Amino acid sequence: MSTSEDEQERELEALLELSRRGRAKLERLHEVLTSPGHYGTGATPSRVVYRENKLRLLRLLDEHGQPRAGRPAVLFVPAPVSRYFIVDLLPGRSFAGHVAAAGFDVFVIDFGTPTSEDRYADLPYYVDGLVRRSVRMVSTITGQPAINVVGYCLGGTLSLLYAALYPETVARLVLLTTMVDGDVQGGIAWVAHRMGLEGESYENPRLVPAAEVKSWFEMLAPGSNSLVGRVSDLWERLDDPAARLRDVRTMATWVDDVVPAPGRLLAEMYRQFGPGRNGLMKGTSTVGNRVVELAAVRMPVLSVSAEKDAIAPPEGVDAIVQVVPHAEVLRLPGGHVGIVAGRTAASLWQRTVEFLATSRG
């Protein structure tokens, strides 16, 4: 065989290998798309213990299908503008499940998906209404006058406001990627600010469509909405094992599966906490007719920021020590979602359990 023929053969072999790899990826994709995925529910067995409007209060159950009665209560407060199951993503990848397994009676708020009438929901409706009643319900069920509260992102903001207004009902407070200093540049509020968006009306609010909510987050990560970039990323990932792809699919389900947002809530939060307003740092924030005094937050507080957080810049999160001086600040490697549900999230889960367990007994 001549050298030329050898080269031809090698080229053909290479093409054949390329074809085989491409086909294998497509078969893997087919397998992922036709197998049951995670369709937006919590991974840990739970029981609905309270419903109000779209809200469901879930109580996690143990391996025997029973609540962990008698254990210290922990209430997870996720952000109301995204899906709750980020804190209970997959078996073995569940923040709430991990805390429950560590010996706590865990409750999780699912704010649900707002519909047209919910555009009138404002800060008092969430803080004085949904969060307060959820805490009250947990206290009634468990018989514990003060419970632990874990808030994530905007859910953390609601939790902080609640803790300042009703400090006697909160034993310990954990805030995850919760912006306190609205003047720190970057993050979702600054995107709106810099873009010069007209903004939402408080008096005549609309239900902000899910696609629009999604577009804000895509603005924070330029290129993340690029079709070529996203397909390229997916194509590379198709070399991963199917089990890993299932994890990716679950995370993608959360990231891509946004919910509409009540315009009145967004308008009020921007007016109070956004750039230039910065009500939490200035001490001017209110919930309804009550001024929020962060000095009232005297329970132990753990505030966690993420080094690569594009949604809630870590400097704006760590600023909590300026208004709640006794707060313990922890900055972890990772992004906004990754520190809670990513592969390295276990360190956050463990630190949270240690923090919550300190005053147990």
Added chain:
Amino acid sequence: MDAKAAKDSSLVERWIEDQREWQKTAMAYMDSMVKNDDFLVHLGNAMRGSLLAGKPYPTAPAAGAAAPPAQDAPADDRLDRVLFALHEMQGQLTDLRLTLEELRNGKKGPPPTMPAPRTASAKARAPRAKPSAKAAVGKARPRRPARSGKAGKARG
């Protein structure tokens, strides 16, 4: 020469086999498209670089939607106002029920966890337009003239 022929044949056979496998892959996709109503949704998501399960990828907002349009709430939003007022009342009833249970059990009442009543001065500080059910039915318009404010986006 025979060895070379065998090798060539092997390569050709493998090419043919590869083509057959491609046909199988294509047929599997076709089969899923026909038999599984959701498969096209999943495939569409995958082609957007997303593995979003269960529902279509959120459609991009229309051009200019990033800047919210001039407030175009429905001319008659009484139904939504009434519905939302009912949701608020549902919560208040829950508060009452919990308070009654606490009283029945001899526990301390709920004053520490009840929101304080709204006052006029506080209203001025934090303007709101939350109607009562009665007001919502009777007056289906904001209590004060609409004023557009800058708004931001928050998420968690």
